[in-house]
Amino acid sequence: MPGRPAAPAPAGRPEPAAAREPLWRDLVGDVLRRERLAQERTLKDVADAARISMPYLSEIERGRKEASSEVLAAAAQALGLGLGGLLARTQGELVRLTSRAAGRGRGTAARPVTSVTSVTSASAAPAPRVDGLCLAA
Numbered sequence: 001m002p003g004r005p006a007a008p009a010p011a012g013r014p015e016p017a018a019a020r021e022p023l024w025r026d027l028v029g030d031v032l033r034r035e036r037l038a039q040e041r042t043l044k045d046v047a048d049a050a051r052i053s054m055p056y057l058s059e060i061e062r063g064r065k066e067a068s069s070e071v072l073a074a075a076a077q078a079l080g081l082g083l084g085g086l087l088a089r090t091q092g093e094l095v096r097l098t099s100r101a102a103g104r105g106r107g108t109a110a111r112p113v114t115s116v117t118s119v120t121s122a123s124a125a126p127a128p129r130v131d132g133l134c135l136a137a
Contacts, residue, residue, distance in 0.1 A: 021098060021101075022093075022094060022097050022098070023063060024090070024094070025060075025063045025064075025065065025066045025067070026063035027063075027090045027093045027094055027097075028060070028063075028067070028072065028086070028090050029060050029061040029062055029063040030061075030063075030093065031086060031089045031090050031093060032057075032060065032061050032075055032076075032079070032086070033061040035079045035081065035089075036061075036079060039079065039080075041079075043057055043058055043061075046075065046078045046079060047078075049077075049078035050071075050074040050075045050077070050078035051074060052071055052074060052075065056071075057075060060072075060075065069083065072086060072087075073086075
């Protein structure tokens with residue numbers, strides 16, 4: 001009937017995709033795939049360099065597998081990233097997606113997140129400042 005609000009989903013049914021927060025494994029996979037494609041590299045090339053199987057890397061990229069920190073570090077290194085860089089990019093994507101969703105839901109912009117420095121090796125150049133939280137494995 002027009003004008004009636006939608007009934008809530010029955011108990012036991014998942015919320016609509018738009019209402020859920022993104023899963024970390026999906027975001028990590030998206031970042032890995034985007035970086036691989038930006039470098040114009042194949043799954044096989046990156047999987048061989050990371051010493052993980054091509055099907056497993058594919059499942060990580062599609063968010064179907066929750067990879068260990070060792071596997072993520074190997075995949076990141078194969079792409080020329082450190083684990084901290086991979087996690088910082090993933091965290092940035094999480095903030096971007098959840099800030100946009102929060103702004104739509106409340107009708108206001110999300111509060112800015114305190115700026116932190118990303119994790120890098122001691123020999124690396126100074127890291128750029130990144131808004132948000134950096135998770136370390």
